[in-house]
Amino acid sequence: MLHGPAAKLGKDNASAVKSKLGLKLFAVYALIYAGFVVINMVDPNMMEMKIVAGLNLAVVYGFGLIILAIIMGIIYNGICTNCEDSMNKPEKNTEKGGEK
16 A cells, blocks of 8 residues: 655745755865865874773764764754744635644
8 A cells, every 4th residue: 555745745934944054064074074084094003002091092083973963963964954834834724624
């Protein structure tokens, strides 16, 4: 059995804002990740440096990237939800009896 979408799909007035935000967050993450790659290319021995609690730079930087991605995802979701709520107001139905 097939079924339709769970929610009515309509025009998303916030899509431009969400796209720009996504690209900005991607650029920030890409720059930080590029730093990780550059360190590994230029001076791989630097990754062996002990940073925190006996953990080396590679582990700290790697976990930092993972945690940063999660935090950025939460931020993106929160901002997009607010944009969708404010920019995609439901159309009011003026007929008696509500929806058709």
